[in-house]
Each structure stands twice: as structure tokens, then as C-alpha cells.
Amino acid sequence: MRIGLIAEGGYPYVGGDARLWCDRLVRGLGQHEFDIYALSRSERQEDEGWVPLPPQVSRVRTASLWTAEDDGVVHGxxxxxxxxxxxxxxxxxxxxxxxxxxxxxxxxxxxxxxxxxxxxxxxxxxxxxxxxxxxxxxxxxxxxxxxxxxxxxxxxxxxxxxxxxxxxxxxxxxLERALRPLSLDWYEDDGLGAADLSHATSGGTAALAGLLARHFCDVPLVLTEYGVRLRTHYLAGADAPPAVRTLLAGFHGALAAEAYHRAAVITPGNAHARRWQERCGADRSKLRTVYPGMDASRFAEVGEAPSCADPDTLVWVGRVEPAKDLVSLLHAFAEVRKEEPKTRLRIVGAPAGPEGEAYLGHCRALAAQLFPDEADGPHTVGENPVSFEEVGGPQLPSPADAYASGAVAVLSSVVEGFPVGLVEAMLCGRATVSTDVGAVVEVIGGTGLVVPPRNPRALAEACVALLRDPERRARLGAAARARALELFTVEQNVAAFHGIYLDVVAGTPVRRVVLDDAGAPLPFGVPAEAHVPGHWTNRPHTGPDTTAPLPEGAR
CATH class of the missing domain: 1.20.1220 (Malate Synthase G; Chain: A; Domain 4)
Structure with missing residues (x-):
């Protein structure tokens, strides 16, 4: 079948949101054809180019959300x-x-x-x-x-x-930016109208394009939200003037409700997102939770090998930004050091933009204040028990090496959607201590310790409990890895969407009309197996879209 994959600020751009799971989905479904419809968010994103695309991608059509082009249309x-x-x-x-x-x-x-x-x-x-x-x-x-x-x-x-x-x-x-999909020429027989279904990889603007394909061409819509776009808009507008906040909340709420109402299937990435969608009007019968798929092979060597990590080291891995609440983690670590003076903390991650840079500087200053160099301490003079590092260096060349460097992995966030870093730690067989935010409890499922957010004392107590009990750490780590392999792999994600695609198309009437030489409809011109995976019909293969040539090396 042919799938029109619609992404806002994501696939196939190198710096796009949800790029990894979209790329894994497309590569995992080689028996289908994919047309990519990409809405870019910035000039920088466009300049960075695309990821290499597999052969099953027939074409890519793009449109800009970051600049307003004059279409030259004069209305009467x-x-x-x-x-x-x-x-x-x-x-x-x-x-x-x-x-x-x-x-x-x-x-x-x-x-x-x-x-x-x-x-x-x-x-x-x-x-x-x-x-x-x-x-x-x-x-x-x-x-x-x-x-x-x-x-x-x-x-x-x-x-x-x-x-x-x-x-x-x-x-x-x-509103002008949000409604730009109205003016696109994607909704014809040579665009989304040729797809058997459209798959919007997020709500909001991407979902609007899918709604228009359904309205004009009767193309069924599958909507995936790993982070509920409506919730994102609510949080982003918190500092706006009251009138602006009210009007935009009304627009995004109504658009989300329309998308949930018209979609054939809605796939939240976790129960947290599912509850949001239900509250915003999604029919429970349309909801099918599909967890994001992680590449487990990258963590197999660490996860399957006996642990050789320093038993006195805690490790945190992620993007450095205020939502990760490293300040609470540092205060918690100060409490840990009172109980276990030999313990070290490795903070591994790069700052997320200018705000992250400033936050990293603040955290470095706080660490220097909380842990001044002591000549008679367990470490040498000039050595701070907290280190700030990035993946890619000689000591930590990969994320797996970062998790392998610590006996306990810690997540201290105050806001979290689906905790990808937590799943990576689980695939590495690490015991974890996490804050109860977003989908953390759902992901952990009893294989790690969970504490309230913004509670350094509780975070410290949980870390000390695991540091003092190596057998419990090993038991929890093994259970965490088994759970991650069962629920959060690429194979599980691809298989789930493959089944959803077949279910949706099986319940959709064939829309193609085949004409005979005289231009009259030809009965039974489209065989029943037209929707069976594979190229069963004589429909010619559509090559790459000449209006958006694939970058060099994309094949």
C-alpha cells in the first residue's frame, strides 16, 4: 500500500523531532511505499538537509512553516x-x-x-x-x-x-502560520489523494494536512502523538497575555478535537498521552497505545555483559535543560554523600540551546558550591565528585558507555513525556531511580524506584538504598532489561503500525476508478488484492518528486 507520512518539523530532516522513530518505521516496512510530506520549522533545519532515505520512499514534498511566502493571489x-x-x-x-x-x-x-x-x-x-x-x-x-x-x-x-x-x-x-496547510497543493490525485492512508506523526499542523486529505480525497487518517501537541501549546502559551492565551487555547483545542473525531485510529505513545486525548474528545474505541521503538542492538553488549561499573557511581544522561531539574539532583547528591562519602555523580549530556547553556553554567556553579575541594576527603585535592561530560569523548564514546559507567541511573525531571533515556538505561540492565512524571511509572512497571519530583531527600534515600544493596540492583536491572525488550523495541513498534495500517485499509472502500478506452468506468478494474501488501496491481511506480529532489546520498 502507499502511505502518505506527514511530519511537522521532523522526518526526513536531520535535526527533526521524531526523526528516529519515523526513519525506523519506514525502513521496517519495506513492503510498502511511502510518500513523505514534510513541514519545516526553520531555515537552519532545511539547511541541515535530510537523512538518507530508503528505496521505499517514492518522493518527498516539503513546505515551510517558518517563512511566509506571497502566493500572489488577489481575491475578488x-x-x-x-x-x-x-x-x-x-x-x-x-x-x-x-x-x-x-x-x-x-x-x-x-x-x-x-x-x-x-x-x-x-x-x-x-x-x-x-x-x-x-x-x-x-x-x-x-x-x-x-x-x-x-x-x-x-x-x-x-x-x-x-x-x-x-x-x-x-x-x-x-493563526496564519497554523493554517498554512490550507494553501498547499498536496490534496490532489498526484499528492495525498494517491495514498491509501495518511499518517500524521503529530497533532496540530501535521494533523490538519491529514484532515484536508480526508476531506478532499477520502483518505483515512492515522494520528500518532508521542507528546500531545495540545498540551505543548498550553505550556508554551503560559506567559502570553490572557486574551492571546484564551483565543489560541480555543483554536488548538478545537483543532485537536476535530482531528480526534475524524481520525480512523489514534495511537498515543503512552497512557499519559492517552488520558489527555480522551479528555480532549478522543473516542476510546479509536485509541491504540503504541510505544516508541528503541534500537535495542546498540545496548546489547552492555545489557548482556556482567556489570563492571563502579558500584559507587550514579549516572544521569540526557539533554541539559531546566525541565530535567539537575538542581534537585545536585542537592540530592549532597545528601547521598553524607551517607555514602565515596559516591560520585556523572552528568552526561549536552545543553539544549541557549537556555540549556545558561542552565549548565548554573549547575556547574552549584556543584562547585556544594562540593568544594577537600584535602582530606576520599578523592584527591582538586577533584570534584560531580563531573559534567558529553557523549563522544574517549571515556564515553556512546550512550551505552555512559549508562555502563554507573551502577544506578537517575532521572530527576519535573516534566517528561515518554522517557527515552530511562528506556535506554533499562536496555543496559541498569537499576534506576526516577521521578514520578509523565509516563515514567508506566515505563518502569515496578522494575525501578520512583519518587516524587522536586524532592531531593526522597531522591537521595532511593539512591542510597540501591547503592547499599548490589543484589537488589542486579535483580532490578535484569527485570528492567527484560521489560524493555518486551515492550519498547523497534520490532514491536513496526509490527504494531503494520497491523494498524492493514486494519484501516481493510475497512476503507477502494477509491480508485479504472476507466476503459472509451473513458467509462471499468467494473472490477481494481482487484480485491489491491490492498494486500506488495505490488499486486499494474499501477506504475511513482519516482522521486521532481519538485523536491532527494539530496545526494539519500538513496
């Missing part, structure tokens, strides 16, 4: 009237809070408001198709004035009524 009076009508209806739903129930018990829009949002969204999509795009209209003064009228409407919430001109401009600009 009728088109402007249609735009104002549909955009005004969409804005009215946002001003009503996305149509959430009055009791506030759910994030799910009411059925009436959901219908209003959907009708407005697809009305704009049809206008974009008829006129050749909406880029100019969405950035026009008409859009801002239409949004302002909706905010002053009778049904608008008080927060929306208080929106000032800067707020309106900010919301209009955000």
Missing part, C-alpha cells in the same frame, strides 16, 4: 466575502473558548461548536482550493478586523472581549 469581491464569513465563524468559536462545555469538566468542545469549527475550517480549505491559496487573506487587515468583531460579539468570553490591538495581531499571526 465574492471570494473576500466567503473568506470573511468562514474566518468570522472560526473566530467566533475561538472567542467562545473553542466551544468547551459550560461546566468546565472537559476540554471537549460541544457538538454544536465542533460542527461550527469544522464547517468554518473546511470552508476556508475549499476557498483556498478554488482561489489558489489564502496566504494573503490570512495576513490581511480583513482577518484582523474580522477577529476583532468576533471578540466584541455577544457570545465572546470576557477575556476575549478584553483583547487589545497587539493581542489581535499576535493571534492573527499565529
Amino acid at each position: 469581491r465574492r471570494a473576500r466575502r466567503r473568506f470573511a464569513e468562514h474566518y468570522g465563524e472560526l473566530a467566533a468559536v475561538l472567542c467562545a473558548g473553542g466551544g468547551r462545555a459550560a461546566d468546565g469538566a472537559s476540554e471537549t468542545p460541544s457538538a454544536l461548536q465542533a460542527d461550527r469549527f469544522g464547517n468554518a475550517l473546511y470552508g476556508l480549505a475549499e476557498l483556498a482550493r478554488d482561489e489558489g491559496g489564502l496566504a494573503g487573506a490570512l495576513r490581511s487587515e480583513v482577518a484582523v478586523r474580522t477577529l476583532e468583531r468576533a471578540c466584541r460579539g455577544r457570545d465572546a468570553m470576557r477575556t476575549a472581549r478584553e483583547a487589545r490591538v497587539p493581542d489581535l495581531l499576535a493571534v492573527a499571526a499565529h
Whole structure:
């Protein structure tokens, strides 16, 4: 079958989110064809290029979300009237809070408001198709004035009524970026219309492209969220002015509800994401949890070999950023040292952007303050028991070597989606101490110790308990590795999506119509095995898209 894989800021870009699992999925399903539809987030991401692509990728089509291009479309009076009508209806739903129930018990829009949002969204999509795009209209003064009228409407919430001109401009600009898929030419028979199904690898903008393929071409949609995009938008907008926060929360909530309603199957990456999706309107019968797949072979040597790690070393591995709460870890380690003075802590990871650089500097200063050099301590003068390192050096050439260097792996985060680093530690057969955030408890499943976040004393007590009990460490490490091999491998992930693809396509009518020489429909022109994996029909293979040539070395 042919799958249209839709990614926002991800595959096939080298620096993309969710790049690894998408690449493993595509490579693991060599019996299918993949068309990649990629929405880029930055110029830097585009300049970094693509990962090497396997032969089953027929073509790649890209569009930019980081720069606004002028499509040159000039709308006539009728088109402007249609735009104002549909955009005004969409804005009215946002001003009503996305149509959430009055009791506030759910994030799910009411059925009436959901219908209003959907009708407005697809009305704009049809206008974009008829006129050749909406880029100019969405950035026009008409859009801002239409949004302002909706905010002053009778049904608008008080927060929306208080929106000032800067707020309106900010919301209009955000909506223009979020609605850019409306103006793409992806929804024809030579695009997503040729796919047997579309697979959006995240919610939000990627899911919008899948919704439009379903609306115009009846292509069924599979939606995967390893991190719920709606939750991300809520967190990102926490510092925005109240009016901006309210209107954008309404938009993203309504868009998520529409995607959940129209998708054939929704695949959360863990129970934490699943609960979010259910609260935001996802039908429980459509939900199938599919854990991310990890390449277990990279950790096999460490996981299967007898442990030779320093029994007095704790190790933390990850991206250095405030959400990882290394400050609490350092304070916890100070408590550990009071009980076990020989213990060392290795912090292994690179900073995540400028914020991470600043945070790393703060953590280094805190470590120097908490652990001043002592001449009569268990270590030599000038040696700090906390080390900050990165993977790739002579001592730690790989992530597996980083986990192998410690007897206990620690996770101290205050915010976490699916804890990839924790799974890596489990594959290495390491006992773990983790904070109870995100999907940690679900991943650990009783094979490690879990403590409350932002509680250095509890974190220290758990670490000391494992440092003093080598037999327990070995027992937990073996159980953790067995659990990770059962649930979190690439093979498990690929097999799950293969089954989902077959289930979705099996329940979808064949949409292709074969014509005879006279141009009339040819009955039974598409054989029943058209949806069986493999090239059973005489449909010609589509080569790489000439509008987006594959980079050198991609094959």
C-alpha cells in the first residue's frame, strides 16, 4: 500500500523531532511505499538537509512553516466575502473558548461548536482550493478586523472581549502560520489523494494536512502523538497575555478535537498521552497505545555483559535543560554523600540551546558550591565528585558507555513525556531511580524506584538504598532489561503500525476508478488484492518528486 507520512518539523530532516522513530518505521516496512510530506520549522533545519532515505520512499514534498511566502493571489469581491464569513465563524468559536462545555469538566468542545469549527475550517480549505491559496487573506487587515468583531460579539468570553490591538495581531499571526496547510497543493490525485492512508506523526499542523486529505480525497487518517501537541501549546502559551492565551487555547483545542473525531485510529505513545486525548474528545474505541521503538542492538553488549561499573557511581544522561531539574539532583547528591562519602555523580549530556547553556553554567556553579575541594576527603585535592561530560569523548564514546559507567541511573525531571533515556538505561540492565512524571511509572512497571519530583531527600534515600544493596540492583536491572525488550523495541513498534495500517485499509472502500478506452468506468478494474501488501496491481511506480529532489546520498 502507499502511505502518505506527514511530519511537522521532523522526518526526513536531520535535526527533526521524531526523526528516529519515523526513519525506523519506514525502513521496517519495506513492503510498502511511502510518500513523505514534510513541514519545516526553520531555515537552519532545511539547511541541515535530510537523512538518507530508503528505496521505499517514492518522493518527498516539503513546505515551510517558518517563512511566509506571497502566493500572489488577489481575491475578488465574492471570494473576500466567503473568506470573511468562514474566518468570522472560526473566530467566533475561538472567542467562545473553542466551544468547551459550560461546566468546565472537559476540554471537549460541544457538538454544536465542533460542527461550527469544522464547517468554518473546511470552508476556508475549499476557498483556498478554488482561489489558489489564502496566504494573503490570512495576513490581511480583513482577518484582523474580522477577529476583532468576533471578540466584541455577544457570545465572546470576557477575556476575549478584553483583547487589545497587539493581542489581535499576535493571534492573527499565529493563526496564519497554523493554517498554512490550507494553501498547499498536496490534496490532489498526484499528492495525498494517491495514498491509501495518511499518517500524521503529530497533532496540530501535521494533523490538519491529514484532515484536508480526508476531506478532499477520502483518505483515512492515522494520528500518532508521542507528546500531545495540545498540551505543548498550553505550556508554551503560559506567559502570553490572557486574551492571546484564551483565543489560541480555543483554536488548538478545537483543532485537536476535530482531528480526534475524524481520525480512523489514534495511537498515543503512552497512557499519559492517552488520558489527555480522551479528555480532549478522543473516542476510546479509536485509541491504540503504541510505544516508541528503541534500537535495542546498540545496548546489547552492555545489557548482556556482567556489570563492571563502579558500584559507587550514579549516572544521569540526557539533554541539559531546566525541565530535567539537575538542581534537585545536585542537592540530592549532597545528601547521598553524607551517607555514602565515596559516591560520585556523572552528568552526561549536552545543553539544549541557549537556555540549556545558561542552565549548565548554573549547575556547574552549584556543584562547585556544594562540593568544594577537600584535602582530606576520599578523592584527591582538586577533584570534584560531580563531573559534567558529553557523549563522544574517549571515556564515553556512546550512550551505552555512559549508562555502563554507573551502577544506578537517575532521572530527576519535573516534566517528561515518554522517557527515552530511562528506556535506554533499562536496555543496559541498569537499576534506576526516577521521578514520578509523565509516563515514567508506566515505563518502569515496578522494575525501578520512583519518587516524587522536586524532592531531593526522597531522591537521595532511593539512591542510597540501591547503592547499599548490589543484589537488589542486579535483580532490578535484569527485570528492567527484560521489560524493555518486551515492550519498547523497534520490532514491536513496526509490527504494531503494520497491523494498524492493514486494519484501516481493510475497512476503507477502494477509491480508485479504472476507466476503459472509451473513458467509462471499468467494473472490477481494481482487484480485491489491491490492498494486500506488495505490488499486486499494474499501477506504475511513482519516482522521486521532481519538485523536491532527494539530496545526494539519500538513496
